Amino acid sequence: MMMRLPAGRAPGEPVTDAITTFSDVRDQKALRDAADVIVIGTGAAGSVVAGLLAERGVDVVMVEEGPHVRAEEFRTDMDSSLKRMWRDSGFQTAMGRAVTPVLQGRCVGGTTVINGAIMHRMPEPIHAIWQREHGLGDAFSYADLERAFDQLDIDLSVAEAPESVLGGNSTLLRAGLAARGLSGNAIARNVVGCRGSAHCNQGCPTDRKQSMLVTFVPRALAAGARLYANCAARDFTWHAGRVGGVRARFRNEDGRPGPRLELQARHAVVVAASAVQTPLLLARAGIGRRSGLVGHRLQAHPGTAVVGAFHEPVQMRKGATQGYESTHFWHERMKFETVSMPIELIAARLPGLGPALVEQLANYDHLAVWGVQVRARAQGSVAQGLLGGTSIRYQLLPEDVHVLKRGVRVLSELMFEAGAHTVYPGVFGLPDQIQSPDALAALDALADDPARSHCTIAHLFGPALRGTAASNSVVTTGLEAHDAPGLFVADSSVFPTNLGVNPQHTISAVAFLLAEQLSETVHRRRSILRERPTSKAPVLQLS
């Protein structure tokens, strides 16, 4: 499809003049703009919706709370990355029996900028559960999703990590799995010409990762869309019984408030602000109140890491951040994957304090880190918290902890199979370090207590449920809010369950299908309203 390029711009040329940030407008009091469709969020969902709509001749404005950070500004130390591009500087947590970090990006491109670039198609059994148990029927059929996956594979250059960038961490997991006769595979990733710098989580410094920052956001801008960064959506405006716009406010990277932005949506508003921010936005506007489900039924993939020390060098800092995985135990609700960590992260995970810790640091190049992620049954909630923050409540069920413990045990055994001389299981009640798989038997005697392990959560689902009726869901099967016509939700908030695999691909595929439907709707409404496609509306100063 031919892209519509703004006049005077060569293909491939950056479209930075279509991006408005805090520093561009700091001296103004209020601004306004109008477009056919306003998209809130520029992550795996929002940028796909914006890009596809813009390329189909729809006038689109994107609003992103986080900053626009280019690859040349990325730093490879974790602390700088956390402060600039992660939500709450990496301090977002879920509270329960344990305090669990919830990892999300907060920048143009969203979490796709700082994730491990893992692309998994939604498992068919999960789709069947959505159809059968959640009444979704044929809306977004699996055949439709497959079509979206196929196109996104091309758009995002999805391919298995080549042997040349697997690195020691991944090849050791492969060896361990093979020794036990378990299946595994190189991870399918959205990367072109990976250099194996193991910096996916800090932002790919060479733009090899095909995050939304370098794919769908530039595509949307090249097709005429506009982007407001450092600008958080606060509320919706209404017109003739429909959601007719968005109120937002600029903030600089230190949180200092800037001008207000009022956006008029001629046809639709798409919320794709993540499974944490989307329900907060809906709840503030009173949308979905009748269901009582906004912010509830939050599901996740909690995970934990096992560290192993090997005699030969592993060199986690060389190779793909996440290069190899095993879904062998998917039906037992767990998935294994390699996770190469920078020294400042792994140091915090290693046991010991003082001289013992310092000695471990000198051994960094001999460490491997593998993670287990659990398709947990626990359900939590998200709500506005005190002090301007977010309150996420989430506690693993004992049956989830049981699966997690089994994952730790299997991963530890695989470490020994692969040649580890010491394994650090990271479970309170076990020795800090073990030299034999026999020591893992003690795991069985430990209570299924979530406070015994250190989990993190990177994938969230469900707090703005998709369904058939306003009484049992927040949005329709077509993703439009039951009680707010013109407002669509496109991120994983609408997923009825978690997936058991990394969700970026599925989130983008659902957004892809929504964009197709929305494009038709906009063109139909235009013809009904006898509209002509609008030109770009300039930013106007209100006062």
Next chain:
Amino acid sequence: MVRVLFGVERRLARQIFEAILPSGRDGRLDELAHHAALESYLAELFRTAPLRVCLGFRLLLWCVALSPPLSICRFTTFGRLSPGERLGVLRTLRTSRIYLVREIPLFFKAFACFEALASPATQRALLLEPHDDAPPRWARAGGAGD
């Protein structure tokens, strides 16, 4: 005031960080142990972190400061202990049966590692080739804390 640590709190933070990451026995990590950029690191942390993290950091500093009577049965404060005794306090907290207590040393350990190990010089001392030649913003002259 919430976003600025008092001098006594900064000294306490330094004592905790030095107990968690002291100099290595082989001398390679002396720079790491000096926590040279700690002041500016804390200043930037308190400038950028959510308010609840700043409050939590401060609260937990004082928990450690006043913990010796309960952790090692010594009626004194953390700052008056020898370096070895400080490490003993943190180790005792780490093995507590109470989840929130045993997480306190890990909370500070994470910050200590971020502060000390982000420096290219430290990474070179560990024989790791750093990708960034320049240290983080807060560790440079004229950075956040200067």
